[in-house]
Amino acid sequence: MTHTEPLTARAALPADLDEAAHRCLVAGFDGTTAVPDDLKRLIDRGLGGVILFTRNIRDADQVRGLTDSLRALRADLLVAIDNEGGGIGHLVTAGAPEVPGNYALGVVDDPALTARCADALAGHLASLGITVSYAPVADLQVQADNPIVRTRAFGGEAGVVSRHLRAWIEATEARGVASCAKHFPGHGGTLTDSHHELAVDPRPYERLDLEPFRAAIAAGVPMMMSAHVVFPALDENRPATLSRRILRDLLRLELGFDGVLVSDALEMKAIADRYGEAAGARIALAAGADQVIVAVADLGVTLECRDAVLGALRSGTLAEERVREASERVRGLAERYAEPSVAVRAWDPGVGLEAARRAVDGQAARGGARGAHVVDLFPAPHPALNWGGEDLLTEMRALDPTATGTAVSGEPEDAEGLAGAILRRAGRAPLIVATSDSGLYPWQGRVAEALMARRPDGVRVATGLPEGGALCSYGRGKANLRAVAEVLVGAR
Incomplete structure (x- = not known):
């Protein structure tokens, strides 16, 4: 118009x-x-x-x-x-x-x-x-x-x-x-x-x-x-x-x-x-x-x-x-x-992953999760901030093509029912359960608790702020998720 x-x-x-x-x-x-x-x-x-x-x-x-x-x-x-x-x-x-x-x-x-x-x-x-x-x-x-x-x-x-x-x-x-x-x-x-x-x-x-x-x-x-x-x-x-x-x-x-x-x-x-x-x-x-x-x-x-x-x-x-x-x-x-630079010197393309790795490295190693089933629970991306919806499973599969998983980006109607369906898909594979600021989104906590109650051997991951001892990426950027995936599969 x-x-x-x-x-x-x-x-x-x-x-x-x-x-x-x-x-x-x-x-x-x-x-x-x-x-x-x-x-x-x-x-x-x-x-x-x-x-x-x-x-x-x-x-x-x-x-x-x-x-x-x-x-x-x-x-x-x-x-x-x-x-x-x-x-x-x-x-x-x-x-x-x-x-x-x-x-x-x-x-x-x-x-x-x-x-x-x-x-x-x-x-x-x-x-x-x-x-x-x-x-x-x-x-x-x-x-x-x-x-x-x-x-x-x-x-x-x-x-x-x-x-x-x-x-x-x-x-x-x-x-x-x-x-x-x-x-x-x-x-x-x-x-x-x-x-x-x-x-x-x-x-x-x-x-x-x-x-x-x-x-x-x-x-x-x-x-x-x-x-x-x-x-x-x-x-x-x-x-x-x-x-x-x-x-x-x-x-x-x-x-x-x-x-x-x-x-x-x-x-x-x-x-x-x-x-x-x-x-x-x-x-x-x-x-x-x-x-x-x-x-x-x-x-x-x-x-x-x-x-x-x-x-x-x-x-x-x-x-x-x-x-x-x-x-x-x-x-x-x-x-x-206002006038941009005509010639721009190169920047370090690997610095972001280096920083993300150093954030994760201070935590206990959790390697050995190859072939895992990854459950990634996170809120829908904020439209104004344009976080792109990157998920942990994608980064896990880039390192371990045998990984499987389920990404859930909104509250399910039945947390217990969803947990049961996920566990049936996971079978005996190692289980990784990731949440992102579950204190703000209680549905994530309900799904995670239902999963961990039946699979106490599962590994908990936090992709927002730290959550109760879970392995934490401190963010959902691609570099954050790649760094935590490397620890989970023992790639470093």
């Missing part, structure tokens, strides 16, 4: 202010080669950036062609993507390096190794013409039932997370790629996924997880991303993304961050359901954000957000000096990062 831009939008504001307002937007879009007409018009008006998703990715040559086409329209356009590693990313079909998630890196606790993993990811981005990475995660995993941070965090201890943030940020910067610490001032203390509803962190100020963000600032991180989380100790009325007390008073004035502050995606239900994307864009910029992300492919939503910002400027409810300040920060970022 093509949206007609109101003629009054350009006429009502000075051209430079109109451009400044557009520079404060980051847009998602659909397509892998052709640039949509609405997006071309936004870029012509000064759009600050675009964000790519799996829907925009086919292969490496196609991505580089797409980013070249975008910059041919505007040389200082920032091209961004979520690229955390550990299976959380959108570039699998474009040859993304396989690195374990942050939690595994924190378990190894070798910042030099973390830097090598970050270098591989950033080098790959630079080769594709992508120069903004919305990573690393600076949150702490401090709430056992947190549904969204978990193995995306480097850990639950501020010192560990801080030193790995520094390593990641410095390695990414060395590649000429902008990193972005997220989600300020921390998403790890919540019990809610802000993709689905508004999250609240009820802790007092002195217990909030600010130390990693201080470390990121000290490391020179050029961008931060806000959290759609309410912190009553800071502002009882608004989530951080929309709070002047948090974005200006805390982040700018108290912590001294002078880089670009970008919102998390406005279509997330924590903002969209309560405020609406358009109002969210206007309020976030007024509160102190420099850019707002509208990640949905429907550019009509981006245009609605843009029109809300322009309307607020015309009415005076959004101060002109606030938008010009934000625009200048984005302009400065673009001067540093």
